[in-house]
Amino acid sequence: MSKLLTVAMPCYNVETYLERGLSSFADPRFSDDVEVLIVNDGSTDSTKEIAERFVAAYPSIFRLIDKENGGHGSGINAGIAHATGKYFRIVDGDDWVATENLVLLLERLRGIDSDIVVDERREVDMSSMEGDVIRFPDYIETDRELRFEDVCNERDTESSITIHTLTTKTELLRKRGIRIREGIFYVDYEYIVKATSFANTVTFLPIELYQYLVGNANQSVAAENWVKRYAHHETVVREMLLFAESDGFSEPVGRYVTRKAQLIVNTHYNVLLIFDKDRKRGMRRAREFRLWLEKSHPRFAALTARRYRQAAVLHYLGVDADKLARIKGR
Template sequence: MKFSILIPVYNVESFLSRCLDSILVQKIQSYEVILVNDGSTDSSGSICDQYVKKYPQLFNVIHKKNAGVFSARRTGLVHAKGEYICFLDSDDYWAPNYLEELDAELAKQNPDVIIFGHYLVGDNHRLLETSHPSLPEGLYEKDSKHMVYATLLKDTSLNTLWCKCIRRALFDIDRDYSSMYHVTMGEDLLESLPILDKAETIKIIHTPLYNYYQNEGSATQTKLKIRTMNSTATVLQELEIYALKWDCSQYDLHQRQGLSVVFIIKQLVLHRFGKFSYSGEERSQIIARLQQDDFKQFIQRYDPSVAPLSLRLCFISFRKKWYAFFQLLLISFGSLYYCKKHWLPIRKGNKA
């Protein structure tokens, strides 16, 4: 069997059939689909059972207690039999030529990993954006693999598992990842690191083969949580281990780690008011988490000279432990942002 397709499933009854039907239209038939129902509370589990009943030669389902996407993927890997592993999120769907294109690329150069492009799509298949790996197309091996590793530090175009076709032999099936099941953000990068480390040949293609769905009707903003910060710290510490092993630029590593703090500061500034605003207690918890050793190190090593003045001031105040001034900056910048976004448009409208 050529391909094992792993699909974690959790409460996606509105999208699951579209996802699974996009597999059934593929011309290549040498595959198995492993559905891991991660404790869904809607009809997703029943939909999985229906596809297994209708296509028993292609579909398998595993029903388990909810433990997150990381755990669901590891469960699927244990049961996979294909030579190559493909990942598909259950609210997304494939291009009709997905397996055909991958099969052709594997026949050409037999790479260990293929990394490909994707479409960002909205409701009714509306195309929002086309993206691809930031590296040039081609085969990366031996010394040129360093370009792949360097890119991992500079951008996120190689992070996701669903943009990769991976030789199953690269997965350490027996490794116990349970200590990392708390990771709810960045788990794709966390799982990609050992794979790209072991791969001898990595093929980059820009062809979009995957449709990543963005629900335009739902709120895209969510409040930052401490568990998300913990996940980020775990992933960035693991990234540092591999960056040192690969002899990557320390500056690029520190900038990548520092960007996580930039994101957190922006969250605190942008959500000073409104639906997603943070309570005083929530802000205090986030700032206290930033003072712990891992994030403190990210802050100390980041070069803020490349950031806007507002962020530079935030970094300087935090480094010098001027926490009251840091809070004042957040209030000031948050108020300015709110006025610019909400008050100025009203003033302009009244003048018109």
């Protein structure tokens, strides 16, 4: 490995945002330790030209990987394949990092050998450009190496491990042959679960690094987009169920993976029964999915039966995505 950290930046038509993201890495202090792989996923705007400009100006930091369009998962896969860093992480093309805090992270990574490292993020509203740092809960022990199986089921610890806060040993990703589904949305969840489930050790660092832009109606997590791409989400659900029923996990990690699979099934119930404004279509799809789940994965059908009934009741009461958010206090 020639670098300490590889940052993969999957990019598709992000000319509006890309310069801000790349500029946050364009610092001579990163020349020896950081490589940013700009994965141009078949963009049709000026994304490639912007990337080429940064490669020319900072060739020791930036590399351009130009490929045909294959979706976010293909960008992650390309990043893993081309990485030369001891550690690997992902920054989307419309987001950026806090440059000075990246300096701090690199200082810590030099003295760490954990399989995964988790830091903190800031969610930035795209209208006001203001936002809040999502801090670790008080019960998470920071600044020391922990066994992953000792903490992965502790309260809500796993909610702090997101694609925006996760740094993983490149060797672990390759040794386990981790590849993400291509050509679909919602693969972030797949990456998080697969990248963490094989980790023996983890270190939590209270460093705010990732600057996550929120409030864009075109984001894949917007309720209407969940419905439009429900088949994509269902593909990830099925992948997670297969992964959860594979062998080789310790008992604590097995519980962690089971819970993660259960959570994404519950989210799918929301997509079908609550987010879809065409209530009849949503119910039909939910029943079809439920029948498949009972036949193919009866253990998870039993684990999620109560949540299915709850979502069905909310469906009949006319609860939609906005009402559900209010119920949850969001």
